[in-house]
Amino acid sequence: MSGNIYIDIDHVSKRYQRGYAIQDITLRFESGRLNLLVGANGSGKTTLLKCIMGLLHYEGAIKRHPGKIGYAPEEYVMPQFMTAMGFLRSIGRVKKADIATINTLLMRKFELLDLLSVAGKPIGQLSNGMRQKVNLIQAMIHQPEILLFDEPLSALDQTCQEIVIQWLKEEAKRKLVVVSTHYPERYKIRNRVTYEIVSGRLKQNGLD
Template identity: 30%
Template sequence: MSIEVLNLTKLYGPQKAVDAISFSAKKGEILGFLGPNGAGKSTTMKIATGYLGATSGSVEIEGIDIERNPLEAKKKIGYLPEHNPLYLDMYIHEFLAFTGKINQMKSSEMKNGVKRVVEMCGLTLEQNKKIGQLSKGYRQRVGLAQALLHDPPVLILDEPTTGLDPNQILEIRRLIKEVSKDKTVIFSSHIMQEVEALCDRVVLINKGRLIADKPIAEFSKGSTGEAMLRVEFKVPIDTAPLAAIEEVLEVSEIQPGIYKLKVKESEAARSAVFKLAGESNLPLVGLQEEESSFDEIFHLLTKEN
């Protein structure tokens, strides 16, 4: 695995910001790292990049422990923090050369690297400007360029599209998708549609604890076992028999003849609806399961008990 997080814990006095979480990510994978504000996402990312120390547990980058061998591990990481730290008085080329020196790149390697990331991040037309003259979207591109400059195998991106307009968001998404082909990407975002569009897997934390870790397709189905069925009849019916089905938790009318059923054990509930329609001679014309939206699943998994 390119990234291995094992029993990671971070304490601030009696408060557990991160509570014994474990997950991993492999090359070519975009891992969506989700959670509400204060869940511990940024703390985890800062520990993974060596910016913060852990109270206990470990993080390995390409097999290198970030705490025991921080310099070697950091060479493998490209990091874009939530608040993109840039020197506004520097020109783009000047800033990228500066970050190349910090990463101990050789002069020839750095020159080629700067040219590569300027083109890759769409900065060619802006490359002779000072960073302070750039829009928010272009500043984010500069942040991505510095993270990519030394061609690291691991990218850690904390809210990379914050404050961008829809066109800029699409451009940054495209770039992340492109560079992920031969890298491991941990991607934090509050925008559920963005996670659904970009990520292969989702890790969800809440109050410092791991809540879910599953492929994006499985996450979209939720984890409670509950489902929503849309049932349509030719004519309006008495909903009492539907509500009486053992697997049905709730019945609501969308419009005359069309009903939404909140159920447990979707397959059994569908069989029971078909059986009811046949035995009661109800004119059933449609029955389908509806997937919950990412927003609904996120809320369900992170809501207060």
């Protein structure tokens, strides 16, 4: 992947009736490193990711690399009757990914995340951890240049957490990867940049 992939966030705020969820956030995410967005529950991390995705109206400006983007929210609602493999293939088609590429990628990720044994099971029969793995895969099925993950380690056991962290580390070498978490200590990666949000405001900008 050539060139610098970026997201520029310029004085972005999101206000609800009860007040600001995020206020006057200015920062820049770049490729070639793992971008950690940290903060307590309710600090505004998820709101910022939704603004980047265009899921919320906001004040300010967000500019980004014009390539494809993938998003794994903390909670992803999936059709309970569909199988894991069938659901992901349908997502790939919706995102206009090549069928052969989808099948190759799915087999590789199902093996990596130990999902092969449940590939044909309805999503409604999967554990929370298995559903989270499906969530992570749907975000990158179309091979986007930008990946946003909201608490990607949620519901995963220790072994799988380590696998996912290593996977994110490799993806961040070539793509722009943003991870929202309130457990930054789990990401023991040398090439990372940390942005901390406290009560809707950016407290720490790009320091690690």
